[in-house]
Amino acid sequence: MLLTLMGLLMCSQARAEVRASVDRNEVTTQDQVVLTVELDGASSDEPTLPPLNDFEVYSRGTTQQIQIINGQTSRSLAFTYILVPKRTGTFEIGAITADIDGHTEASQPFSIRVIANDKQPQSSGDLFATASVSKSSPYRSEQIIYTLRLFTRVRIAEASVEVPNFDGFMVEELGEQKSYESVVRGQTYRVNEFRRALFPQETGQLPIGPAAFTVEAVERRSDGFGGFGGFLGRLQTRSRVIRAAPIELNVRPLPTPPQAFSGLVGQFHINAQLSKSRLKVGESASLTVTVSGVGNAQMIPEPAIDGLEAFKSYDDKPESKIERSGAAIAGQRVFRKALVPIQAGTVTLPPITLSYFDPNTGNYRTAKSQAFPIQVDPSDGKEELKLTEFATPLSGKVAVTMLGDDILGQHTTLDALISQDLAQRDLPRWGGLTIGPILLFAGLSFLRRRVEQDAVDGAAKRRRHALRNALRNLRELKKIHQKSGNKEAAIFASRLLREFLGAELAVEGLALTPRDAALRLESEGIHSDCITQVQELLSACDAAQYGHDHAGILEHSIADNSMRTLMQRIDREVRASAGSRLS
Amino acid sequence: MIHATLLLLSLSSAPVPAATTATPALDPATTFVQANEAYSAGDYDKALTLYLKLIDAGVRNGHLWYNLANTHLRRGELGPAIAAYLRSRSLIPRHQDVHANLAFARKSTKDAIAPPDPGAALSTVFFWYYALNARETATLFVICNAVFWFLLIVRIYRRQTEILRWIAISTLLFALIFGVSLALKVATPRRVAVVIPSEIAVYSGTSQDTVVRFKLHAGTEVRWLERRDRWFRLALPDGNQGWVLEDQVTTLTL
Numbered sequence: 032m033l034l035t036l037m038g039l040l041m042c043s044q045a046r047a048e049v050r051a052s053v054d055r056n057e058v059t060t061q062d063q064v065v066l067t068v069e070l071d072g073a074s075s076d077e078p079t080l081p082p083l084n085d086f087e088v089y090s091r092g093t094t095q096q097i098q099i100i101n102g103q104t105s106r107s108l109a110f111t112y113i114l115v116p117k118r119t120g121t122f123e124i125g126a127i128t129a130d131i132d133g134h135t136e137a138s139q140p141f142s143i144r145v146i147a148n149d150k151q152p153q154s155s156g157d158l159f160a161t162a163s164v165s166k167s168s169p170y171r172s173e174q175i176i177y178t179l180r181l182f183t184r185v186r187i188a189e190a191s192v193e194v195p196n197f198d199g200f201m202v203e204e205l206g207e208q209k210s211y212e213s214v215v216r217g218q219t220y221r222v223n224e225f226r227r228a229l230f231p232q233e234t235g236q237l238p239i240g241p242a243a244f245t246v247e248a249v250e251r252r253s254d255g256f257g258g259f260g261g262f263l264g265r266l267q268t269r270s271r272v273i274r275a276a277p278i279e280l281n282v283r284p285l286p287t288p289p290q291a292f293s294g295l296v297g298q299f300h301i302n303a304q305l306s307k308s309r310l311k312v313g314e315s316a317s318l319t320v321t322v323s324g325v326g327n328a329q330m331i332p333e334p335a336i337d338g339l340e341a342f343k344s345y346d347d348k349p350e351s352k353i354e355r356s357g358a359a360i361a362g363q364r365v366f367r368k369a370l371v372p373i374q375a376g377t378v379t380l381p382p383i384t385l386s387y388f389d390p391n392t393g394n395y396r397t398a399k400s401q402a403f404p405i406q407v408d409p410s411d412g413k414e415e416l417k418l419t420e421f422a423t424p425l426s427g428k429v430a431v432t433m434l435g436d437d438i439l440g441q442h443t444t445l446d447a448l449i450s451q452d453l454a455q456r457d458l459p460r461w462g463g464l465t466i467g468p469i470l471l472f473a474g475l476s477f478l479r480r481r482v483e484q485d486a487v488d489g490a491a492k493r494r495r496h497a498l499r500n501a502l503r504n505l506r507e508l509k510k511i512h513q514k515s516g517n518k519e520a521a522i523f524a525s526r527l528l529r530e531f532l533g534a535e536l537a538v539e540g541l542a543l544t545p546r547d548a549a550l551r552l553e554s555e556g557i558h559s560d561c562i563t564q565v566q567e568l569l570s571a572c573d574a575a576q577y578g579h580d581h582a583g584i585l586e587h588s589i590a591d592n593s594m595r596t597l598m599q600r601i602d603r604e605v606r607a608s609a610g611s612r613l614s
Numbered sequence: 615m616i617h618a619t620l621l622l623l624s625l626s627s628a629p630v631p632a633a634t635t636a637t638p639a640l641d642p643a644t645t646f647v648q649a650n651e652a653y654s655a656g657d658y659d660k661a662l663t664l665y666l667k668l669i670d671a672g673v674r675n676g677h678l679w680y681n682l683a684n685t686h687l688r689r690g691e692l693g694p695a696i697a698a699y700l701r702s703r704s705l706i707p708r709h710q711d712v713h714a715n716l717a718f719a720r721k722s723t724k725d726a727i728a729p730p731d732p733g734a735a736l737s738t739v740f741f742w743y744y745a746l747n748a749r750e751t752a753t754l755f756v757i758c759n760a761v762f763w764f765l766l767i768v769r770i771y772r773r774q775t776e777i778l779r780w781i782a783i784s785t786l787l788f789a790l791i792f793g794v795s796l797a798l799k800v801a802t803p804r805r806v807a808v809v810i811p812s813e814i815a816v817y818s819g820t821s822q823d824t825v826v827r828f829k830l831h832a833g834t835e836v837r838w839l840e841r842r843d844r845w846f847r848l849a850l851p852d853g854n855q856g857w858v859l860e861d862q863v864t865t866l867t868l
Contacts, residue, residue, distance in 0.1 A: 438684055438715040443650050447677035448642045448668070451705045453748040453800070464756045468763035472770075479770050 049078060051127045051138035053114075054211050055224060056358050057178070059146055062213050064114040065091075066124075068138065071107045072131035078110060081125035085145075086114040116145040141358055157184040160244050162275035164229070170283050171234050172296040173390040174326050174359055176205065177227045179242050179275055182213070182220040186249035188268045192225060195240035195277075201230040203329070206356050228360040230296075230327050231282040239280065244273040285388055289395055293334070295387035297326015301334065303383050303400035305370075312372050312410040315345075320366045320383055320400070328353060328362030334385045336368070341378045341407075345369040372407040379404045490537040494609075497534030498602040501527060505595055512589055521575030521585055524594070528569060531598055535605045545569040556608045557601060564597050640671050646678075653681070658688045676706030676747075680715070687719055692833035693810035695719050697864040700806060700835070704868040705747050724831035728851055730806055743795050751796045758789035803867040807838040807848055810864055816856030820845040827856040838865050 054065040064086075068078045080088065091111035098105045116122075121144045126137035158181075165176040179194065205226040213222045231237055247268040285296070300323055307316040322331045333349065346368055353362035372378065380403040389396045453461075485492040504527045512520035526541065529548075533540015536551045543551075545566045552562045571584035588594040649664035665682040683698030699716040706712060720729065737744045746754070765782040815826040820842050828850075830836070839847045845857045846865055 436718065438687060438718050439711045441650055441653055441681045441684060442677040442711070443647075444677070445643055445646065447675050447681065448646055448673055450672070450674045451676055451747060451749055452674035453752055454674070461752055461756065465759055468760045472763045472767050475767055475770055 048072070049127060049129050049131070049136045049138040051124070051141065052356075053141065053143060055209055056142065057144045057146065058116060059213065059215075060116050060119060062116070062211075064116070064143055065211070066112040066114050068110045068112070068127050068129075069107055070110075070129050070131060070136075071105065072136075076130055078127050078129035080112070080127055083114065083124070085117050085120070085122045087117065089113040089115070114143070116143070119145045119147050121145075139357070158182070158246065158248060158271060158273050160242065160273045160275040162239070162242050162278055164239070164278055164280065167278075168281040168283060169231055170296060170388065170390045170393075171232070171285055172230050172294070172327055172330075172388075174297060175229050175231070175280075176359060177229050177239065177278075179225045179227075181223045181244050181246075181273065182215065183223075183246070183248075184218060184220055188247040188249050190223070190244055190246040193243045193245070194225070194227070195242055197227070197229060197239065199231060199233045199237050200239075201232055201327075203228040203230075203353075203360050204355055205360060228355075231280065234282045234284040237280045237282045239278040241277045242275040244275075246271050246273060286393070286395070288388070289386055291335075291384065291386040291397075292395060293332050293385050293387055294330055295324070295326060295328075295332075295385070296390060297324055297328070297387065298389060298391070299324030299326065299328075299331075299385060299387045299398050301383060301385045301398040301400050303403070305380070305403045305405070308404065309406040309408065310372065311408045312375055314410075315369045315371045316405070318368045318370055318380075318403075320368075321363055322366075322385060322398070323361070323363030324387075324398075325359050325361040326387075328360060328364070331362070331364040333366050334383050336380070336383055338378070338380045339370070341374060341376075342370040342372055345371070372405070375407050375409040377404065377406055493534040494537065494605070497531055498598060500534070501531040501598050502595065504530075505598075509589055512586070517575055517585065520589070521572045524585055524589075525569065525572035525576065528565070528572065528594075528598075532565070532601075535601060543569075545573075552601070555605055557604050561597060561600055561604070564593075565601070568594065568597070640667060642668055642671065642673060649681070653685055653688075658685050661685045662689065674705070676702040676704075676709065676712070678702075679705065680709070680712050683719075684715065687715070691810075692719060692722055693808050693864065696723075696833045696835065697808040697810075697866060700808070700866055700868060704866075707747055708745055719833065723833035725834040727830075727834055727836065729835040730804065730837045730851070740795075742791070743798070746795075748796065748799045751792050751799060755789055755792035755796050758785045758792060761785045762789055805838045806835055806866045806868060807846060807858075807863040808866070809834045809836075809862065811862055814858055814862040816848060816858050818856060820857050822859075824857075828854065830858075838863070841865075 048069075048071045050069040050071075052067050052069075054067075058064055068080075070078060089112065091113055094109045094111070096107045096109070098107075121142055123140060123142050125140050128135055128137045130136075160179070160181045162177065162179050164178075166173070169175045177197075179192070181190070181192070205228045209222075209224040211222055211224070213220055229239075248271050249266055250269055302321045302323070304319045304321075305316055306318075307314075310316050318336075320334060320336070322334060329351075331351075346366075350365040350367075351362065352364075353360065382402050383400040385398045386395055387398065388394075504523075508520060508523050508527060511523050529540040529543050531540065532538075532543055532548050532552070536548075536555065538551065548569060549562045549566050552565060553559075567584060568588060571588075575585055588597075645664050645668055649661045649668070652658070652661040652664065662682070662685045665678065665685060668678055669682065679698045679702035683695045683702060686692075686695035686698055696716065696719050699712060699719060702709075703712045703716060732744060742751075762782055762785040765778060765785065768778065769782075809830045809832055812832045814830050816828050816830060818825040818827050830848075836851075837849045839849050839855070841847075841860075842857075844860045846860055846863060847855060847857055848863070849855045
C-alpha cells in the first residue's frame with residue numbers, strides 16, 4: 032500500500048508541472064525577452080505571473096500539445112509572453128503559478144539581467160563575435176558561465192564554432208544553443224548564443240583562449256552594372272573566420288576550509304526524511320537524505336550521518352540528477368539507507384550537516400537537516416529483518432506487487448488421455464524394438480560372411496547345397512519315372528547321384544565311375560554299407576541306361592525313399608568328416 | 615522442438631486406452647471434457663469423480679494427474695493434491711504449470727521438512743534423468759540403439775569412414791546413457807509418501823500400542839523405506855524413522 036501511494040504521488044508529481052523558460056537571460060533595454068510557460072496537466076487556465084513591474088508584458092498566445100503514449104493521454108499548454116525591459120538591472124522573476132488538476136503548481140524562479148545598450152559590444156560590420164564570463168574573479172571551483180555569441184546581419188549558409196580548450200577548468204554543457212535577435216547600436220542582429228558552465232580548478236591568472244566561428248556568409252557578387260550590380264548580382268558564399276577575444280580570469284583560492292568541508296562551492300541545501308518515527312526491533316525504516324543546490328553539484332558527497340550505532344544500516348545506490356537547462360548548473364543527489372534498530376529504546380538521530388563554501392558571501396556555511404527522535408519498541412518474536420521498504424523502487428523501476436496467489440489452470444487438450452507411462456503390457460514391444468536391430472545385424476552379418484566364404488571357396492558352397500539340390504531333383508526323378516519309364520529315370524538318377532557325390536566330394540561328379548566314387552567316399556570316412564549302396568545304385572543306373580534289367584534296384588530305391596536316406600546319410604557323414612578335419 | 619519430438623515419439627506408440635477395458639460406457643474424451651467443465655463451473659466433486667473414472671479406466675497421463683491435483687487442491691485436500699502433482703511431474707517433468715502448482719501447494723504444508731526432491735546440482739548434472747519420463751527415456755534408448763545397430767549394418771556393406779565410426783560411438787554412448795537411466799528409473803524408483811489426513815502419528819513400531827515418535831501433517835512428503843503388513847516405514851531427512859498405517863499416506867514410486 033505504501034509503495035502504491037508513493038508511486039501515485041510520484042506519478043502525479045511528474046505529470047502536473049509548471050515550467051518557465053526565457054530565450055535568454057541577458058538583454059539590453061532595446062531587446063525583448065520571450066517567456067514561455069509550459070503547463071503539463073489538465074488545466075486550461077492561464078498561469079498567474081508574478082509582479083513584473085520592470086517589464087512591459089505582452090501575451091503572444093497559446094499552443095497546445097496532446098500526446099498519447101502507451102494509451103495514456105497527456106496534455107500540455109504553452110503560454111508565450113514578450114517581456115520588454117523598462118530599465119537596467121538584474122531582476123528576479125518569481126515563481127509562476129497555475130492550477131493543475133486541483134493543485135497549485137509553481138515554476139522555479141529565475142533571473143534576467145538587463146544591461147544598457149551602450150554596454151553592448153562594439154560592432155564591427157555585419158559579422159562579429161563576443162565571449163564573456165559571468166564573473167571575472169571567481170573562487171576556485173565556483174561556477175561561472177562562459178557565454179559565446181555570434182552577431183550576424185548577413186545570411187549564413189553554414190557555420191561552425193571552435194570553443195576554447197578551457198585548460199584548468201572543469202566544463203559542463205549548459206542548455207542548448209539559443210538564437211534570437213538583438214539591437215546593437217541601432218542595428219538589428221541575429222544572435223547565436225552558446226553557454227558553458229566552468230569550474231576553475233586552479234588559482235591565479237587563468238586564461239580562456241579565443242573562440243572562433245567559421246561561417247559561410249552569403250553575399251551578392253557585383254557583375255559590373257554599376258548601381259544595379261549589387262541588386263542584380265548573383266549570390267555567392269564567402270568563408271570567413273570570426274574570432275571572439277580571449278578572456279583572462281583571476282581565480283581566487285578558497286579561504287582556509289573547516290574540517291568538515293565537503294568540497295562543494297555554491298548554494299546547497301540538505302533535506303532528510305525518515306519513513307517511521309516508531310518501529311520495532313528488527314523492522315526497517317527508510318532514511319532519505321537529499322542534497323541539492325546550485326554549483327558543482329556533480330561533486331556532492333554523501334553526508335556523514337552520526338548516531339547510527341543503534342542500527343543495522345543498509346545503503347542503496349545514490350540517485351543523481353543534474354539540471355543543465357537553466358541559467359546555471361544545479362542538481363541534487365539522493366542517498367537512501369534502510370535502518371534496522373538493534374535494541375529497544377528511544378534513539379535520536381542528530382541533524383545531518385553538510386559544509387560548503389558560498390561564493391556570494393565569501394564564507395563557509397553549513398546546511399543542516401532536522402533531528403529525528405525514534406521510538407524503538409521490542410519485537411514480538413525473534414529478530415526478522417523486513418527490508419520491504421528498502422525494496423522501494425529507487426531508479427524509476429517499479430517493484431512488482433503480488434495482488435493475489437492462486438494455482439494455474441486446468442489442461443484441457445485431449446492429449447491428457449494418452450498414456451505416458453511405461454506400462455508392463457508394452458514391455459514385449461519395447462524388448463522387440465531393442466533386440467530387433469541386434470538380431471537383424473546378426474543375421475545380415477552371418478549372410479555376409481557366408482557370401483564371402485563362398486566367394487573364396489566355391490566347393491564349400493557346392494557341398495552346402497548338394498543335399499538340397501539332390502532332394503529337389505529326387506522329386507523330379509519320381510515324376511520322370513512315373514511318366515517316362517525306367518530308362519529315362521535311370522539316366523536322370525545316374526546324373527542326380529553323380530552330381531550329388533561330385534558336390535559332396537568336391538570333384539566333377541558326372542565323370543565318376545562307381546569305383547571312383549567308392550574310393551573317394553572311403554577316403555572321406557563314409558561307412559562301407561553306404562559305399563556299397565552307392566556302388567550298387569550307380570551300377571544299376573548304368574545298366575538300366577543300356578538296357579540291362581537292373582531296374583528293380585532303381586525302382587526299389589525310388590519307391591521306398593532309400594535313395595533319399597542314402598544321400599542324407601552321406602551328406603551328414605561328409606559334414607562330420609569335414610568338421611573333424613577342421614577341429 | 616525436443617519436447618515436441620519426444621512427445622511425438624512417445625505418443626506414436628501409445629494408443630489411447632480402450633474405454634471398454636474397464637467401464638464399457640465410458641467415453642474418455644467426453645468424460646474429460648465434462649470433468650473440465652465441472653471444474654470450471656466450480657463443481658469440484660463432479661470433476662473429481664470424472665477424473666478418477668478416467669484414471670480407473672487406465673489413462674496414465676501427467677496432464678490428467680495435474681487436473682486431478684488441481685481439483686483436490688480446490689477441495690482443500692492438500693495431501694492427495696500433492697501426491698497427484700508428484701505423479702504428474704513424473705510423467706510431464708518439463709511442464710512448468712506442474713512445478714508452479716506443486717510449489718503453491720507445498721506452501722500450505724505445515725511441517726518444515728524439505729521434500730525429498732533431488733538437489734539442484736544433481737538435477738543439473740543429470741538433467742536428462744530428471745527432465746525425461748520413463749517412456750521418453752525408453753524411446754530415446756530404442757532410437758539410439760536402433761541407430762547404432764543400423765550403423766553397424768551399414769558398416770557390413772560399405773567401407774567404414776571416420777565420421778560413421780564417431781557417429782556410431784556417439785549413438786552407442788547415448789544408448790548406454792539412456793539405457794542405464796531407464797534401468798535406474800525402473801529398478802530404483804524414488805519412494806515418496808505423502809501424508810493425507812490433517813495430522814498423523816508416526817509410531818516406533820508396527821502397532822498403535824508403541825510410542826508415538828513424532829507427528830506429521832497433511833501434504834508432508836517423506837521417503838518410505840519398506841512395507842510390513844499394513845504399515846509403512848517412513849524416514850525423515852534428519853534420519854528419524856517411524857511407522858504409519860497405510861491408509862494415512864499415499865505412497866508413490868516415482
